Amino acid sequence: MESVDVLVVGAGPAGSTAAFELARRGHSVRMLEEHPEVGEPVQCAGLVSHRVFDLGGDPSVVRRPVRGATVFGPSMNSVRFAADAPRAFVIDRAALDRRLAERAVGAGATLATGEKFDGLEGARNGSVTARVVSSDGRRSEVSARLVVGADGVASAVARAFRLRRPVEILPAVEAEFPESPGDADQVEVFLGRRISPGLFGWWIPDGSGGARVGVAITPGPETARSFLDRLRAALERRWGKRLKEPSRFLVSGIPIGRVPRCAGDRVLLVGDAAAQVKPLSGGGIFTGMRCAQFLAETADGALRANDLSAGRLGAYDVAWRSELEAEFDRALYLRRILLKMRDPDLDRLVAALANAELQGAIVAFGDIDFPSHVARQLLLRSPSLVRFFPMALGALWGSAPATVPSLEPGPRRQTT
Ligand SMILES: Cc1cc2nc3c(=O)[nH]c(=O)nc-3n(C[C@H](O)[C@H](O)[C@H](O)COP(=O)(O)OP(=O)(O)OC[C@H]3O[C@@H](n4cnc5c(N)ncnc54)[C@H](O)[C@@H]3O)c2cc1C
Structure with a gap:
């Protein structure tokens, strides 16, 4: 059985940042990613601020700077905000994830794709044993002194370690349209119960002539898809033409709320697994990466002191909350x-x-x-x-x- 200091479950932005930070501090780190390719399938609109690049995101993934936003009310009245300089960036999200995982591997972490964390086998000799299932059905085990749950909104790690996640999960659906009739420098935001009860709808030009269009909603009797269809109909009325069919749909969830504890004995949660998501927008790339840095600082000290108790690891909760919780x-x-x-x-x-x-x-x-x-x-x-x-x-x-x-x-x- 393979034995490592840290098992990072999930090679999204939060997991790869945590893996990088821990590997560069000299710990042995294994990353598990259930999908065969890091970054795929994309489940994101890919709009980020410069902070994602400050935290180590590769700026070459930028497809287009965004200089402003137009906000639409429910009756499609609107207000436009336009800045001279870029205020956000539309990125190739799959490429961001790939580069961050490569950076972690470059620092010494190992990455296993097509390998899924499947629960815990137990604890012995100061380590926990994780069950792993690969995409071809092969089963194996990894022994780790610390497990990092960076496995997204449905975190299996949180479940396995019985960390409570009383968060609201907003169903979200996004479509990639092959055309973008609006201003290529502006994102559009759509408010209102008829279009997107619970968050908002968005239209984000993708930098290649198309657009990422989506809605996130409070769960209810109607599906997110039916709200997306309504947004599309409203936009077709606005532009006076039928939009070409989207090339791809993605369906996912956005965790909103507070996880009471992101640390337990031999476990830390980060990113969407810890609901470290901006509650007004559902964006979680910057916050997940930033919290991964806090995680690595705490975990580094705890690994060196060989104290991976919930008490010691709880310093992570204090650290990330001191920066982000007020916001x-x-x-x-x-x-x-x-x-x-x-x-x-x-x-x-x-x-x-x-x-x-x-x-x-x-x-x-x-x-x-x-x-x-x-x-x-x-x-x-x-x-x-x-x-x-x-x-x-x-x-x-x-x-x-x-x-x-x-x-x-x-x-x-x-x-x-
Ligand atoms: C429709 C939509 C649009 C969004 N748009 C934006 C945006 O424009 N800007 C922004 O900042 N945020 C956006 N977000 C939020 C953003 O995508 C997430 O906050 C971000 O991806 C969280 O990163 P993460 O690393 O925590 O988790 P994830 O990116 O979800 O990565 C988790 C990884 O863990 C893997 N995994 C899961 N379970 C297991 C397992 N058992 N074993 C092994 N691997 C596992 C998954 O395959 C995945 O690769 C959007 C979300 C949605 C749903």
């Missing part, structure tokens, strides 16, 4: 308010944002990783917005934005 809490709070808003309220909110001062503030402070920062700035500038968010003022006022020097919201550098 997550504010965003969860704003999300709850948005969920209560009826479609006419959302139309009024979109109309209220079409004010030169507020548009300017959104362009100046808009930050896809720290959206509560801009919400705070808007409320400061426009007390009339308070009628939409009556309770938000106190919540946003009382707390400072996350303070992480190199990652802090504010003026951003150009990546391309």
Whole structure:
């Protein structure tokens, strides 16, 4: 049986970042990826900020910079925000994952694709034994001092270690359209219960003439697919033409909420497995990679001290929460308010944002990783917005934005 210091389950951005950080610190790391190819199938719209590149994402995966967004209310009234410089990047998500896994392997980790974590066999001699099933049905075992669950929204590692995940999972569906009639520099966001109850719909030009179009919803009687069809119909009405059929659909889930503990005896969760996802957008690439760095710092010390107890590993929870939890809490709070808003309220909110001062503030402070920062700035500038968010003022006022020097919201550098 193979024996390693760390078994990382899942070669997504969070798992590969954790594997890289631990391997470069000298630990033996094995990564398991259930799919035959890292990064496939893609389950993501691939919109990220420069921070993903600051954290080690390869900038060559950028397909197109994005300079702004148009937000549509339920009745398709809209407000447009356009910046001079890139504010986000559309990436080749499969390539990002591949490069991050290659980086981990380059640092000394081993990667087994087509190998699935299938539960725990037990613990002995200071290690746990993980069951592994390969795509051809072969069974094997790996002994590890520490298991990292970076296995996404349905985390089998969390289940095996009995770590509770009381999070809301939003069904999401995305289609790749071969054409993109709108502005290639702008993403579009669609609000409203008729189109995307629970989060929003999106149209993201993919940098190759097509677009990634999707919705994420609160689970209910209607499928995410039927909401996507409705969004498509609304867009066809807007453009006055039928859109060509999409080449590919993806269906997945977005975890929103808080996992009480991301650490247990000999286990750590990271990324979607730990619901380290931005609650207002569902984006989790930056946050998962950042938390993987915190994970590696804690795990490195614990492995060296040979103390892999929940108590010692709990320092990881403290570390990542100290940087991101305030933002997550504010965003969860704003999300709850948005969920209560009826479609006419959302139309009024979109109309209220079409004010030169507020548009300017959104362009100046808009930050896809720290959206509560801009919400705070808007409320400061426009007390009339308070009628939409009556309770938000106190919540946003009382707390400072996350303070992480190199990652802090504010003026951003150009990546391309
Ligand atoms: C429709 C959609 C659009 C999105 N768009 C964006 C976006 O534009 N920007 C953004 O930042 N985020 C976006 N997200 C969220 C983003 O995709 C996730 O937050 C991110 O992928 C989380 O990374 P991760 O490494 O934690 O997990 P994942 O990327 O899910 O990686 C987990 C890996 O674990 C593997 N795995 C699972 N179980 C096992 C097992 N038992 N054994 C071995 N391997 C296993 C999986 O195959 C997978 O490769 C989107 C999500 C969805 C659903």
